[in-house]
Amino acid sequence: MPYTKYMKTLKDKKMKITQQRLEILRYLDENRTHPTLEQLYEFIRTKFPAISKMTVYNVISSLIDNGIISSMRFVNSTELRVDYDKSSHFHFLCGKCGKIYDIESGFDLLDHVKRNGHKFDEYTVNIYGTCKNCLKNK
Amino acid sequence: MPYTKYMKTLKDKKMKITQQRLEILRYLDENRTHPTLEQLYEFIRTKFPAISKMTVYNVISSLIDNGIISSMRFVNSTELRVDYDKSSHFHFLCGKCGKIYDIESGFDLLDHVKRNGHKFDEYTVNIYGTCKNCLKNK
């Protein structure tokens, strides 16, 4: 039963269990590539041809609102990228090949900044540079 | 001479000195509000009515390419935001009022992550939560 895990995830948040949500959750869980919604849509369509792009937007929006997945944007593009992995880690975008790498943080950044009375909930760290592979093939 | 400083900045990078660039640099220097290009355009237009929005895009793009200013995007919006301050600091976006606060980092994040053979050039840290003021008025 590959979907029971995701059914529980949705149920725990009192969200309705729909085929579209299950399929998208499964894809994100099994493909940790930080896809854009367009990429997500293109893939999901191969398994679920009738899905609407709007559904992808709606599903992702509700998953984010319920704290099930996280999201980020890089400076080089307006597109939202999503990530099934909510654990504390950074993202490294290679400016040459465009690949995104997960970078282990090893510490909680919020432990190192003064709050000044503000309430901090979450954070994203985006690192820009050139990846190992692109350095080699230069 | 309020513009000599910016003339030097451009000259050092071998960039042509234009009225549009000087006006935008001055605005960014004197207004550390991390404006969007739209906000920048609206203001600059009051002082320089003939300026084109494309010029704002072009000027910002060249200032970024030459390492004079930095930029970031938050997850709640597709818009690029720009920052005259290139020193190491984080950005905190209040989800209630939308205000952006500079947060002192006190340490260089890149000293704390394993490079794994990658070359890291820059990074942005975006923190999300609720600001002091909005907590108070709730």
Added chain:
DNA sequence: CTTATTAATTATAACATTTACAATTTAATA
């Protein structure tokens, strides 16, 4: 100081991502 060269600015249009809306369909509940 004038001219030539090169780059920047401008205006228009095209493109891409996201949001708004209303109608239809589906999931959960009684």
Added chain:
DNA sequence: TATTAAATTGTAAATGTTATAATTAATAAG
């Protein structure tokens, strides 16, 4: 099974960005 509330769908509109080509302006050379 019927009801209700929510999710999905399709269309269109809004927003932010990029592409292109013509005009204008800044720099360098004569």
